[in-house]
Amino acid sequence: MLPPASASNQLNQEKQLAAAAALRWVRDGMILGLGTGSTAAHFITLLGEAVRNGQLRVQATATSQASEAQARELGIPLLEPRRGLRFDLTVDGADELDPQLRLIKGGGGALLREKILATASEYLLIIADSSKLVPQLGQFPLPLEVVPFALPWVLDAVAELGGPPVLRHNRQNPQEPARSDQGNLLVDCHFNQISDPAQLATQLQTIPGVVEHGLFLGLARAALVTQGEQVMVARPGIGPVPATGFAELP
Numbered sequence: 068m069l070p071p072a073s074a075s076n077q078l079n080q081e082k083q084l085a086a087a088a089a090l091r092w093v094r095d096g097m098i099l100g101l102g103t104g105s106t107a108a109h110f111i112t113l114l115g116e117a118v119r120n121g122q123l124r125v126q127a128t129a130t131s132q133a134s135e136a137q138a139r140e141l142g143i144p145l146l147e148p149r150r151g152l153r154f155d156l157t158v159d160g161a162d163e164l165d166p167q168l169r170l171i172k173g174g175g176g177a178l179l180r181e182k183i184l185a186t187a188s189e190y191l192l193i194i195a196d197s198s199k200l201v202p203q204l205g206q207f208p209l210p211l212e213v214v215p216f217a218l219p220w221v222l223d224a225v226a227e228l229g230g231p232p233v234l235r236h237n238r239q240n241p242q243e244p245a246r247s248d249q250g251n252l253l254v255d256c257h258f259n260q261i262s263d264p265a266q267l268a269t270q271l272q273t274i275p276g277v278v279e280h281g282l283f284l285g286l287a288r289a290a291l292v293t294q295g296e297q298v299m300v301a302r303p304g305i306g307p308v309p310a311t312g313f314a315e316l317p
């Protein structure tokens with residue numbers, strides 16, 4: 068097994084390769100959704116270069132304040148939310164994806180805006196390193212965005228569902244809870260194995276005070292997952308097979 072530093076370098080390289088492959092799915096004139104996290108950040112960097120070089124003219128909306136700041140700094144034209152706004156393509160990372168392209172997202176705390184943009188997109192393309200593809204969801208703790216007042220009751224309800232909940236803390240200031248861009252709390256639920264993601268999603272949706280959960284079901288149309296140096300493409304229930312490059316959108 069690789070030592071941790073080399074393993075994380077390798078995963079970072081895989082993220083960069085997946086991001087570079089995703090750039091080839093972007094067409095001139097597209098309206099894009101920009102994801103959040105380290106893999107999405109690689110994509111935004113490459114997109115910014117393509118915009119600066121005049122290779123691509125696009126407009127975009129970001130799924131977090133962090134991604135928005137990065138895109139603004141790189142000169143990517145940004146669109147505010149408005150009625151009727153739809154995205155041709157949203158490119159985002161994931162914490163876990165299974166062979167049906169069901170996802171766990173929200174490790175970076177942006178699950179609410181990520182789900183809003185994914186739902187408003189014609190095409191959600193996931194980019195990921197090889198560690199993210201799993202046979203069954205649940206090893207990665209499932210994030211919830213929770214209204215602060217509701218926290219105690221949400222913790223009780225999630226514990227009853229069999230996913231021991233842990234309130235996420237601010238990395239810079241561990242005494243404080245982590246907050247989403249909306250000012251809500253984040254709770255990570257340790258289910259370990261999620262045998263029926265659809266049933267769990269329904270159960271979580273009915274808990275008052277849960278603003279959103281990190282299960283993304285039926286939203287991803289394709290995923291670019293790098294294994295070593297090879298970028299693979301997976302579609303729900305199909306693949307992964309080596310990605311061939313251009314014109315992957317149906």
Ligand SMILES: O=C(CO)[C@H](O)[C@H](O)COP(=O)(O)O
Pocket residue numbers: 102103104105106107159160161162171172173174175176177178181
């Ligand atoms: O859902 C997310 C943020 O809320 C990210 O897409 C997810 O956490 C993956 O992050 P990374 O690309 O850094 O591994």
